[in-house]
Amino acid sequence: MTRETGANSPTSSDPTSRDPESGNAASGPAPVTATTVDIAPGVTLLPQRLPAEAQQALLADIRRIADEAPLYTPTMPRTGKEWTVRMTNCGPLGWVSDRDGYRYETTHPVTGRPWPQIPETLLALWDEVTAYPAPPECCLVNYYADKARMGLHRDEDEEARDAPVLSVSLGDTATFRLGGLERCDRTKSFRLHSGDVLLLGGDNRLAYHGIDRILPGTSTLLRDGGRLNLTLRRVNPAG
Ligand SMILES: O=C(O)CCC(=O)C(=O)O
């Protein structure tokens, strides 16, 4: 399985017909909305779940995390080809990719140090929106520069498949592609904006998904542009 293969049968539809600039930290406080968009069974988008101030605060947390556990360029299993996405983690477990495969590790592959803690605000967000009886064990931090992308893949390295995957977008807008449980299933795409939260769970916990591209210059949240994605996952079954 590779996460950098091209997305198949693109059938573009955008269920979130919102202003791509909304939630941009520079455009003033955005109200917290309780809007939810049902994308597919078990797949829910919470547009603008994080208002501008919360995005700024979270970004400051992620900067501190990246000071302690620097973003690095992972390599792919077998081929050793580099990812276009740079990564780090926080939490007791960090998701890593290298020639030996995909797995969870307790330490940073470059520094050898334990991962920093998951910020309290993310733990609270997890409790609020998942109602899962145990906290996430991993927060994968993905950084997408202008040309970075992530091919269709499934998040399948976790045993706790009853827990959803919760992801938070910060910075430039991304085109997210969602398929089905088989690689050849039809896909659809929609945009993820800064402050959006996406839940992938239920019947679609193991659905194929990926990032086709980011749209440079759509947010001023990150000083140098690009997009951060924070993915919270429960790895081991609760209890
Ligand atoms: O960047 C995203 O929104 C998705 C990231 C993702 O699917 C992953 O890290 O497994």
Ligand SMILES: [Fe+2]
């Ligand atoms: Fe994923």
